[in-house]
Amino acid sequence: MSSFWTEQIADERISRRALAADRDADVCIVGGGYTGLWTAYELLRAEPSLDVVILEAETVGFGASGRNGGWVLGAIAGDREWWSRRSGRAAVVAQDAAVRETVGHIGQVIAHEHIDCDFVHGGTLRVAETGLERKRLEDAIACGRSWGARPQDVRLIEPDELRERLRIPTAVAATFSPHCARVQPAKLATGLARAVERRGATIYEHSRATAIDRSQVMTEGAEVRARHVIRATEAYTAHLPGLKRRLLPMRSSMIITAPLDEATWTAIGWDGAETLGDSRHVYIYAQRTSDGRIAIGGRGNPYRYGSDTEGEGAADPSVAAEIRGRLCELFPVLADVQIDATWQGVLGVARPWRPTVSFDPSTGLGWAGGYVGEGVAATNLAGRTLTDLMLGRRTPLTELPWTAPMDRNWEPEPLRWIGVNAVYESLRRADLAERRSGHSSPFALPAKLLGITH
Numbered sequence: 001m002s003s004f005w006t007e008q009i010a011d012e013r014i015s016r017r018a019l020a021a022d023r024d025a026d027v028c029i030v031g032g033g034y035t036g037l038w039t040a041y042e043l044l045r046a047e048p049s050l051d052v053v054i055l056e057a058e059t060v061g062f063g064a065s066g067r068n069g070g071w072v073l074g075a076i077a078g079d080r081e082w083w084s085r086r087s088g089r090a091a092v093v094a095q096d097a098a099v100r101e102t103v104g105h106i107g108q109v110i111a112h113e114h115i116d117c118d119f120v121h122g123g124t125l126r127v128a129e130t131g132l133e134r135k136r137l138e139d140a141i142a143c144g145r146s147w148g149a150r151p152q153d154v155r156l157i158e159p160d161e162l163r164e165r166l167r168i169p170t171a172v173a174a175t176f177s178p179h180c181a182r183v184q185p186a187k188l189a190t191g192l193a194r195a196v197e198r199r200g201a202t203i204y205e206h207s208r209a210t211a212i213d214r215s216q217v218m219t220e221g222a223e224v225r226a227r228h229v230i231r232a233t234e235a236y237t238a239h240l241p242g243l244k245r246r247l248l249p250m251r252s253s254m255i256i257t258a259p260l261d262e263a264t265w266t267a268i269g270w271d272g273a274e275t276l277g278d279s280r281h282v283y284i285y286a287q288r289t290s291d292g293r294i295a296i297g298g299r300g301n302p303y304r305y306g307s308d309t310e311g312e313g314a315a316d317p318s319v320a321a322e323i324r325g326r327l328c329e330l331f332p333v334l335a336d337v338q339i340d341a342t343w344q345g346v347l348g349v350a351r352p353w354r355p356t357v358s359f360d361p362s363t364g365l366g367w368a369g370g371y372v373g374e375g376v377a378a379t380n381l382a383g384r385t386l387t388d389l390m391l392g393r394r395t396p397l398t399e400l401p402w403t404a405p406m407d408r409n410w411e412p413e414p415l416r417w418i419g420v421n422a423v424y425e426s427l428r429r430a431d432l433a434e435r436r437s438g439h440s441s442p443f444a445l446p447a448k449l450l451g452i453t454h
Contacts, residue, residue: 002062002066002312002343003066003067003186003254003341003343003345004254004256004295004340004341004343005066005067005070005184005185005186005187006061006062006066006067006186007341008184008186008187009184009186009187009190012190013059013190014190014193014194015205016056016059016060016203016204016205017204017205018204018205018206018207018221019055019204019207019219019221019222019224020221020222021222022222022223022224022225023053023222023224023225024051024224024225024226025051025052025053025202025224025225025226026050026051026052026226026227026228027040027043027050027051027052027053027226027227027228027229027230027390028052028053028054028055028217028224028225028226028228028229028230029052029053029054029055029229029230029232030054030055030209030212030217030229030230030231030232030233031054031055031056031231031232031233031234031236032054032055032056032059032060032061032062032193032203032205033060033061033062033063033064033065033066033189033232033234033379034065034188034189034192034375034376034379034380035232035234035368035369035375035379035382035383036054036056036230036232037054037060037065037189037192037193037196037383038192038379038380038382038383038384039230039232039368039382039383039386039387040052040054040196040199040201040383041109041192041195041196041199041383042380042383042384042386042387043383043386043387043390043391044196044199044200044201045199046387046391047391048199048200050200051200051202052196052200052201052202053201053202053203053204053224053226054196054201054202054203054204055204055207055208055209055217055219055224056203056204056205056206056207057206057207057208057209057236058205058206059205059206060189060190060193060203060205061185061186061189061190061193062312063234063235063236063312063345063346064234064235064345064346064347064348064375065185065186065188065189065379066185066186066189066345067185067252067254067312067343067344067345068185068252068297068345068347068373068375068376069185069254069275069285069286069287069295069296069297070118070182070183070184070185070275070287070295070376071124071180071181071182071275071285071287071374071376072103072106072119072180072181072182072183072376072377073103073124073179073180073275073374073376073377074099074100074101074102074103074177074179074180074377075096075099075100075179075374075377075378076095076096076099076354076355076371076374076378076381076402077353077354077355077371077372077373077374078352078353078354078355078372078402079352079353079354080092080096080147082352082354083095083354083401083402084401086401086404087399087400087401089147091399091400091401092147092401093147093148094396094399094400095400095401095402096147096148096149097148098381098396098397098400099377099378099381100153100179102377102378102380102381103121103179103180103181103377104121105380106119106181106377106380107119107121107181109195109380110188110191113191113192113195113198115187115188115191115192115194115195116187116191117183117184117185117187117188117191118182118183118184118187118289118290119181119182119183119188120181120182120273120290121178121180121181122180122181122182122272122273122274122275123176123177123178123179123180123272123274123275124176124177124179124180124274124275124276124277125162125165125166125174125175125176125274125275125276125277126174126175126276126277126278126279127162127166127168127171127173127174127276127277127278127279127330128171128172128173128174128278128279129168129170129171129172129278129279130172130434130435130438131172131438132434132438132439132440133172133278133279133280134172134173134279136279137156137173137174137175137279138156140154140175141154141155141156141175152178153177153178153179154175154176154177155175155176155177156173156174156175157173157174157175157176158173159171159172159173162174163269164269165269165270165271165272165274166268166269166270166274166276167267167268167269167331168330168331169332170329170330176274180274180275182273182274182275182287182288183376184289184290185376188376207219207221208220208239209233209240210241211240211241212229212231212240212365213229214229214363214364214365215227215229215363215364216229217229226364227364228364228365228366228390229364229365229366230365230366230367230368230386230390231365231366231367231369232367232368232369233369234247234347234348234369234370234371234375235247235248235249235250235309235346235347235348236249236309236346237348237369238307238309239309244307245307245409245410245411245412245416246350246406246409246410247348247349247350247369247370247410248303248307248348248349248350248351248410248416248420249303249304249307249308249309249346249347249348249349250299250302250303250346250347250348250349250372250373250420251299251300251301251302251303251304251311251344251345251346252297252298252299252302252344252345252346252347252373253297253298253299253300253315253316253319253320253323253342253343253344254295254296254297254315254323254342254343254344255295255296255297255315255320255323255324255327255339255341255342256289256293256294256295256296256339256340256341256342257293257294257295257327257334257337257338257339257340258293258337258338258339258340259291259292259293260292260293260294260334260337264333264334265292267333268331268333270288273287273288275287278326278330280431281427281428281430281431281444281447282298282299282424282427282428282431283298284296284297284298284323284326284327285297285298286327293340294327294331294334296323296326296327297323298319298322298323298326299424300315300316300318300319300322300323301316301319302420302421302424303416303417303420303421303424304417305413305414305417306413306417307410307416309346311344312343312344312345312346313343313344314341314342314343314344315342315343315344316344319344320339320342324339347371347372347373347375348369348370348371348372349370349372350369350370350372350406350408351408351409351410351411352406352407352408353372354370354372354402355368355369355370355371355372355374355375355378355382355402356368356369356370356402356403356404356405356406357382357385357386357389357400357402357403357404358403358404358405358406359386359389359390361389361392366386366389366390368382368383368385368386369382370406381397384397385397385398385400385403389403422446423446423447426443426444426445426446426447427443427444427447429441429443430442430443430444
């Protein structure tokens with residue numbers, strides 16, 4: 001089953017053929033999600049003469065690219081201190097600035113290519129509902145300032161100002177950053193695929209890669225021989241030989257309401273179409289859609305044994321109910337709201353909890369991934385970085401700290417199943433304890449020690 005986003009544009013889908021015969025190319029990209037599409041787009045914009053092939057196991061945007069919350073967020077997950085030890089403080093500051101600027105870059109491409117994807121560059125709000133959560137936001141702002149963030153990049157807003165944007169009765173403060181946009185994610189994926197094809201790339205759907213080697217990608221029916229091969233398979237990397245422990249498929253679920261009437265929107269506000277998050281450890285992410293709905297997601301039952309990626313259907317009923325309950329806590333006016341759809345999917349998480357971009361000129365093999373759910377913008381930055389690396393350019397992008405080989409696999413089973421689910425259970429317990437006591441809970445410590453960031 002696809003997501004609501006994909007079903008919404010089902011009548012506009014283009015059916016693409018599968019790879020049926022061996023062929024040669026300059027570049028073969030495995031994966032028809034955002035990473036693969038942005039890499040093809042930026043590469044062909046730089047070198048229009050290249051023959052670029054994209055192999056997609058299902059259909060364009062089938063995975064996380066067509067199931068996410070639609071946040072084009074100018075942020076990259078990861079521990080700045082680790083990156084600083086590796087590449088220096090200035091490189092970390094440059095990386096933060098580069099991903100913030102990427103939001104505007106994506107907006108320019110969307111306008112230039114006439115991609116209708118409900119893009120609104122309205123910024124993002126993160127709400128605090130307790131004094132402890134407010135302190136957490138203040139600490140995050142101070143940390144950002146220490147790494148070069150300016151007051152205009154993120155600031156604290158008080159309840160009176162927040163109510164002018166969005167009315168959450170329990171809110172005691174929020175942060176606002178302009179470095180985020182809202183999109184309908186499946187529309188972005190399909191529009192970007194058409195833009196890539198207009199520039200000369202060939203996309204084969206229903207062409208699952210069974211093995212990747214230097215200069216060669218095998219599928220069940222044929223193979224592509226290419227000078228450069230890019231693996232853009234994100235959570236589905238677990239299906240490839242020898243890579244089962246490279247990225248962990250993390251499950252995330254979403255629900256979407258029926259369109260809300262004018263009176264309800266008057267009670268809620270939200271005229272600026274900012275994306276919305278909260279400050280709990282097990283957090284939600286939400287947006288107001290262009291057709292007057294609220295789409296909201298969260299992570300429940302996050303990991304299935306053996307890096308299982310199956311189950312891209314309706315969300316687990318208990319998880320969907322939990323997300324719906326959280327929506328009604330934020331907006332009590334929605335107590336009787338109708339939910340029109342639920343869905344779920346998997347995103348890729350690297351063991352160090354940070355994404356990487358890598359290219360080996362000696363083999364022609366490259367890859368990008370492990371975005372930890374912050375990939376809608378970061379995939380474009382990755383695509384531009386891979387373009388420079390493939391073309392042998394030394395640019396500011398190729399010097400960013402995330403440009404490095406992945407340095408660690410996940411533990412074998414059952415250790416990773418026990419560890420991941422135990423950490424998320426501890427985060428749930430931390431939220432419950434903090435709501436009761438108003439003090440930080442030690443249950444949150446395991447996540448902090450593992451570098452799991454909000």
